[in-house]
Amino acid sequence: MYKYILRRFLIFIPMLFIVTVVVFTMATLAPGDPLTGEVLDPTVDPEVVEQRREALGLNDPPPVQYMNWLSEISQGNLGDSLHYSGRTVEELIMSRAPNTVYLAAFSLFITIVIGVPLGMYSARKQYTPVDYTATVFGFFGLAVPNFFFALIAVYVFSFQLGLFPPQGTISQPGLTGIDAFLDRLHHLVMPGITLGLASTAIYMRYTRSEMLDVMGQDFIRTARAKGMGEQNVLYKHTLRNALIPLITLLGFEFGTLLSGAVVTEAVFSFPGLGQLFLTGIQNQDFPLIMGINLIIAVTVLVGNLLADIMYAVVDPRIRYD
Amino acid sequence: MSKETLLEVEDLHTYFYLGDKVAKAVDGVDFNVHKGETVAIVGESGSGKSITSLSIMRLIPQPPGKIVSGSVKLEGRDLLALSDKEMTNVRGDDIAMIFQEPMTSLNPVYTVGEQIAEMLLRHKKVKTKKEGKAKAVELLQQVGFPRAEETVKEHPHQLSGGMRQRVMIAMAMSCDPKLLIADEPTTALDVTIQAQILELMQSVKEKYHSSILMITHDLGVVAEMADRILVMYGGQIVENTSKYKLFTDAKHPYTEGLLASMPTIEEDKERLESISGTVPPADNFPQGCRFAPRCQYAMEACTKEVPALREVEPGHYVRCILYDENQGGTAHDS
Numbered sequence: 001m002y003k004y005i006l007r008r009f010l011i012f013i014p015m016l017f018i019v020t021v022v023v024f025t026m027a028t029l030a031p032g033d034p035l036t037g038e039v040l041d042p043t044v045d046p047e048v049v050e051q052r053r054e055a056l057g058l059n060d061p062p063p064v065q066y067m068n069w070l071s072e073i074s075q076g077n078l079g080d081s082l083h084y085s086g087r088t089v090e091e092l093i094m095s096r097a098p099n100t101v102y103l104a105a106f107s108l109f110i111t112i113v114i115g116v117p118l119g120m121y122s123a124r125k126q127y128t129p130v131d132y133t134a135t136v137f138g139f140f141g142l143a144v145p146n147f148f149f150a151l152i153a154v155y156v157f158s159f160q161l162g163l164f165p166p167q168g169t170i171s172q173p174g175l176t177g178i179d180a181f182l183d184r185l186h187h188l189v190m191p192g193i194t195l196g197l198a199s200t201a202i203y204m205r206y207t208r209s210e211m212l213d214v215m216g217q218d219f220i221r222t223a224r225a226k227g228m229g230e231q232n233v234l235y236k237h238t239l240r241n242a243l244i245p246l247i248t249l250l251g252f253e254f255g256t257l258l259s260g261a262v263v264t265e266a267v268f269s270f271p272g273l274g275q276l277f278l279t280g281i282q283n284q285d286f287p288l289i290m291g292i293n294l295i296i297a298v299t300v301l302v303g304n305l306l307a308d309i310m311y312a313v314v315d316p317r318i319r320y321d
Numbered sequence: 322m323s324k325e326t327l328l329e330v331e332d333l334h335t336y337f338y339l340g341d342k343v344a345k346a347v348d349g350v351d352f353n354v355h356k357g358e359t360v361a362i363v364g365e366s367g368s369g370k371s372i373t374s375l376s377i378m379r380l381i382p383q384p385p386g387k388i389v390s391g392s393v394k395l396e397g398r399d400l401l402a403l404s405d406k407e408m409t410n411v412r413g414d415d416i417a418m419i420f421q422e423p424m425t426s427l428n429p430v431y432t433v434g435e436q437i438a439e440m441l442l443r444h445k446k447v448k449t450k451k452e453g454k455a456k457a458v459e460l461l462q463q464v465g466f467p468r469a470e471e472t473v474k475e476h477p478h479q480l481s482g483g484m485r486q487r488v489m490i491a492m493a494m495s496c497d498p499k500l501l502i503a504d505e506p507t508t509a510l511d512v513t514i515q516a517q518i519l520e521l522m523q524s525v526k527e528k529y530h531s532s533i534l535m536i537t538h539d540l541g542v543v544a545e546m547a548d549r550i551l552v553m554y555g556g557q558i559v560e561n562t563s564k565y566k567l568f569t570d571a572k573h574p575y576t577e578g579l580l581a582s583m584p585t586i587e588e589d590k591e592r593l594e595s596i597s598g599t600v601p602p603a604d605n606f607p608q609g610c611r612f613a614p615r616c617q618y619a620m621e622a623c624t625k626e627v628p629a630l631r632e633v634e635p636g637h638y639v640r641c642i643l644y645d646e647n648q649g650g651t652a653h654d655s
Contacts, residue, residue: 218420218425218426219425219426219427221426222420222427222428222489223428224380224412225378225380225412225413225418225420226412226413226417226440227409227410227411227412227414227440227444228409228413228439228443229406230405232443237428240430241428315430316429316430316478317476
């Protein structure tokens, strides 16, 4: 098992290399560079701009630029932001990452706490009004784009009902203890639900179909023939088997959450990594784009590795060696 | 052999409601199982034999299945009248069951020991998990696992089909059931393993003084195991007799056909006999005797009404018009 994990970590290196090359290529293929915008200011001497460009290495061919970035990275340095002058990429990421972590954790919590039990209940009450209602909710969650849902939610719950703040992460600085926590939570509700909506629906549908699938298996009949009660059959014999495919889903979830965060954070003006990423792209801030991209890639890879390890924990038939 | 009755099945009807069709999978089944007796239910696929056994356990998937009427009495207690919760106390403890598919009948994510111990705990045969594990080792030794201490810690996928069926038998016998229902226990196994499993069932039966209700389509298995045989066709019992009588003096034309289709070592046949036609679908039985369309003795009266199951000689019941004097039947003898 340990050997397997080590091997997986070693495979990360070429994968990250490929991911960064692809993203870097796409970023440099876009017309213009970080200084293009500033040229719009006619008072700036074009010669000065050109000097800046030369100093930043933006005139080097892309492969050289990439190699420069890579050598910085290998020393643990994510570089300086070009858009936020005077700030390092690392600094920017560290200041925004906690908000995105809260948001992702909150939405993952909703997904698991609502999606899985609802799916189980739906499977148990197959073809009843409860099941149909859950199914309709499931299709709704899958079909509605999250930016659209977010706009409706802001309109209804913030502007009409005034229940939740439409944007931001805190209402005022200086709160402490439980007040600060509740204030943050209050701000997380709408973006969290928006981000988790589709995943909750997917988890619900998957849990439902997996539970139904497992309930039809021979060993469930055996459990019943042994005299096991309905609760035991459901929670012990069925659930653990139904969880196995859900773990794959959990592995993908990290990527889904981070990419979903880009849109969700933009709509709710939520100062997280997603919004930072968007700003980076809009201003062609190469070091920032590459830095966040690297963080996302590592998260997705680690997420998948975690899922594979959890497989072996839940399903004894899977052994890595 | 004592003639004390253990299980009494009376006029059992189990139907499946599929859309606007009603499949009468079990349609009026009566039989008894005495204490210490091995009764075999024989029939083709779709004859209702498995549904009969699942009905006794009340394990019919519902919906679409439903036990419509009848009674199943275990030592005089009607199982069909019990609440769902009371029935779970009967399952495993009074009646245990082993299934056809040993490969899929054990839960893949729990160890063999956990699955046996769980049942012992459920029926309060042991107090702690530790005791349960110890008892599981003992049970596995009884069914022929030489290194039972290690086997209890193994998962089902680490065992072969024959070994899994041994585990199923150990599990079934763990709570000392009065009746063991075995639904085609050897069908999925190699022939050599089949013999071992049958032998094992015979020995646990003697050890625990239980009765066995065996579902099979294999007349070889019947010859090996059964005291009495019920032949099922189209959701009904068509013949009920002792093993000896069945192999020497079968009355029902369907039973005759079954016996004729069995290969024997003495005769050198080019082709095995077969009964022409197929089992009628349970949602569309023919009028009258359900075997009539395939029966070589069929006459007009056969298509009028379903013949009754009649005792033609002591302990020998046949559902055929040929043995009914009132209907003008002239008992033929083969």
